Amino acid sequence: MKTAEVNENIIGKRCKCIFTGLMVTGVIEETIVTQHSAEVKVRFDEPHQWGNELYECDWAHARLHDEFGSLHHLEIIDDKYLTVKVTFSQSIREINKMFTGDYSNWHTINLKEWIDTYESSRFTQTGEQCAVITSEYNMEHIREWLMKNTPVENIETII
Numbered sequence: 001m002k003t004a005e006v007n008e009n010i011i012g013k014r015c016k017c018i019f020t021g022l023m024v025t026g027v028i029e030e031t032i033v034t035q036h037s038a039e040v041k042v043r044f045d046e047p048h049q050w051g052n053e054l055y056e057c058d059w060a061h062a063r064l065h066d067e068f069g070s071l072h073h074l075e076i077i078d079d080k081y082l083t084v085k086v087t088f089s090q091s092i093r094e095i096n097k098m099f100t101g102d103y104s105n106w107h108t109i110n111l112k113e114w115i116d117t118y119e120s121s122r123f124t125q126t127g128e129q130c131a132v133i134t135s136e137y138n139m140e141h142i143r144e145w146l147m148k149n150t151p152v153e154n155i156e157t158i159i
Contacts, residue, residue: 001071002071003038003062006033012028012132014077015027016075024045027134028124029042029124030126041057042057042058082136086152088129088153091128091129096111118138119138120137121134121138121142122134129153
């Protein structure tokens, strides 16, 4: 990936990247572009061990002026996935109370776990009231469920 391609629209996308010399897969969780570099935080599909430590995520980065860094190994791999940015009228922390308050009904402890239980779907919180959701083929059902059960302010499709 080039530094010019790093923006908020790639949050929630599945990707492959390099970690300790191995190609691994994960989901883009955050992006940062500064005066000198572009960085992408990837949450791995499964934790990877390096030495005595277990890593669940890592940053791929590159300098803006010459593209030097691990970012050039990062590649989006989910072009067939649909992505939406959801803005809620309440904080996600407040919405999560719905799940913990009625666990016997929901069988999950928060909104992320509920969305992630849909096959091929991922929930990535990007702010207090915002999240990015990706799904290969369940987006229609997820949208419907969100509109019916949560205080959605806006759902924007990301291309």
